[in-house]
Amino acid sequence: MTYDLLRVFRIFVPHSYVFVGIEDMVFWVYASLTTFSLLYEQNDGGLRGYVIVGVFLGMFLYDRTISRFFLKFLKKFWKYLKMKIRIIFRRKKRQ
Template sequence: MSVHIVYEVRLLLYSFATGAGLMMTYDFLRILRIFIPHLPVIMGVEDMVYWIYASLVTFSLLYEQNDGGLRGYVIAGVFIGMFLYDRLISRFFLKFLKNTWKYLRMKLDKCFRRRKKRQR
């Protein structure tokens, strides 16, 4: 196989991995929002900082791997990596965390109610 084709395929795989990594980073924001409620203004600032971070990561991918040349398939690969991570991993992981958090809160509330009854 040609060296150029191998390079392009590797670049595409890097772009998929970058997209998945960016979605994983956004999942950390989502998890933070599950456990600590945020005001809408704070969530907007967090999102803005995230997208600035995402653009810098994507730019650094293009700069380091492609000498700064803009390639449409690399940008598409980042979005496809984000999409695939969101559909295949993130949805189930976040649903599991939300259900676990609800279960824990329910058990803690029940425990605290019992303590209050004993103290009366």
């Protein structure tokens, strides 16, 4: 879900490919360290294979279900919002 928030931010504020790459790298380093520390604390230092598989399976299922609909909705909402803003500015220019 956190990565979706980053993707939403990119919809609202366009970025160059360089900044997208930097943001992705920072996000994935943060996500991996957070996940590792959580697993380390919960399993008393032992990393279990089934837990790692569960994390990846959860990410995959989230991406294929909730994430797609969420991003489609936000993209449509953003287009609608931009259209409304343009209409408001056109009306103000006429006055």
